[in-house]
Amino acid sequence: MVAEKFTIAIEDSDEAFTCSSDRNVLKAMEQLGRKGIPVGCRGGGCGVCRVQVVGDGRYRTGKMSREQVPVDDERQGICLACKLFPEADLRLKVLGRWQKHFITGMNPEAA
Amino acid sequence: MSFTGVMRPGHAAIRVLDMDESVTYYTERMGLMKTDEDDQGRVYLKAWDELDCFSIVLREADSPGIDYTGYKTFSRADMDELVGKLEDYGIDIEWIAEGELNNCGERARFQTPSGHSFELYSEKKQIGDGLGRTNPNPWPEGLKGMQVYRFDHVLLYGPNIIETTKIFTDVLGFDLTERVLTPEGEMNVTFVSCSNKAHDLAFVEYPEPNKLHHVSFMLMTWEEVLRAADLMSMHDISIDIGPTRHGITRGRTIYFFDPSGNRNEVFCGDYTWYPDREPITWTAEELGRAIFYHDRRLNENFLTVVT
Ligand code: FES
Ligand SMILES: [Fe+2]
Numbered sequence: 001m002v003a004e005k006f007t008i009a010i011e012d013s014d015e016a017f018t019c020s021s022d023r024n025v026l027k028a029m030e031q032l033g034r035k036g037i038p039v040g041c042r043g044g045g046c047g048v049c050r051v052q053v054v055g056d057g058r059y060r061t062g063k064m065s066r067e068q069v070p071v072d073d074e075r076q077g078i079c080l081a082c083k084l085f086p087e088a089d090l091r092l093k094v095l096g097r098w099q100k101h102f103i104t105g106m107n108p109e110a111a
Numbered sequence: 112m113s114f115t116g117v118m119r120p121g122h123a124a125i126r127v128l129d130m131d132e133s134v135t136y137y138t139e140r141m142g143l144m145k146t147d148e149d150d151q152g153r154v155y156l157k158a159w160d161e162l163d164c165f166s167i168v169l170r171e172a173d174s175p176g177i178d179y180t181g182y183k184t185f186s187r188a189d190m191d192e193l194v195g196k197l198e199d200y201g202i203d204i205e206w207i208a209e210g211e212l213n214n215c216g217e218r219a220r221f222q223t224p225s226g227h228s229f230e231l232y233s234e235k236k237q238i239g240d241g242l243g244r245t246n247p248n249p250w251p252e253g254l255k256g257m258q259v260y261r262f263d264h265v266l267l268y269g270p271n272i273i274e275t276t277k278i279f280t281d282v283l284g285f286d287l288t289e290r291v292l293t294p295e296g297e298m299n300v301t302f303v304s305c306s307n308k309a310h311d312l313a314f315v316e317y318p319e320p321n322k323l324h325h326v327s328f329m330l331m332t333w334e335e336v337l338r339a340a341d342l343m344s345m346h347d348i349s350i351d352i353g354p355t356r357h358g359i360t361r362g363r364t365i366y367f368f369d370p371s372g373n374r375n376e377v378f379c380g381d382y383t384w385y386p387d388r389e390p391i392t393w394t395a396e397e398l399g400r401a402i403f404y405h406d407r408r409l410n411e412n413f414l415t416v417v418t
Contacts, residue, residue: 040412040415045176045371065371
């Protein structure tokens, strides 16, 4: 069976790319050289690639860190892009914590 | 013999999301050997050059990260003495019964102000490296994957690392080998050694407690680090950065991730530490070079991707 291809659009940006149903969204983005979702561990552990599926696009997810995606979040369509497999075209809102750690001297922009 | 007290990092207990996938990764790819499994479903692994029966314990859980790191003391008397010192310092000890981990003696567990759990223990069954102690061959045949020699150290992220580091240096007899100073002159990265390795443990100041940055395994040569990187591409293992060099410890290294997103490292070639050396200091302006000697700048992932 040939995997179906879907369009992944990133909210608040012009970024859009295709992803097949057997590939996770983060990997599809990286392999096409596209940007928009922060990339961390690629294993569902670190939460850096957190996104929210907006609208009613269907999707599957692999096993994700509960600490990063609590049950309530998951019900609201929040998931980790590295464990997200599309089953329809999807619109994603990026939540990834590019949280800055302004520990003095540890800010990469200043370093 | 001059090597007593805390000898080495003896085990790390790691949480994984999927046990089968993780065991395949740690055995076939990393090259550890599965030596045991207990009735809680925890899996015990060792590297080939370690004599004790395990150094990594995997536990399936709904979030990855590290449960605790265990340090082996030379003798039970050394352990009891160090536990006494910890208690005098005001640290609570939780005793974990012999056999709670298969083939491991009693463990004295304590928490650091960084939110991490550590253990001291003195007994663990030795099963050897398959080469014996009489006229041994230099290495065993049939090793898999990256063929790591041993579990070497962990780097942990959490708050209060100055206080935390003091427990290791002032109470447990570790030496501070390297540190990074903020412009205000405060330490926010510390490397400590209980042996004559450049580090047996490291901390980075971070707002969230009890975080794992990486679990590291030792290789002997740069060629072996390159070969490990090749295996990562062959098996689509997520690479973080490298192969490259650290300024701190001089290690030649590659960072990558296990299937649950826990960062691992394989490295070779740090220096020999002696206790008459002064610690190395890195200044905030040179932090990029300290961490990644060739890139010479920090990346977001080093600072924010933890489990
Ligand atoms: S990149 Fe770490 S959870 Fe997706
Ligand atoms: Fe390391």
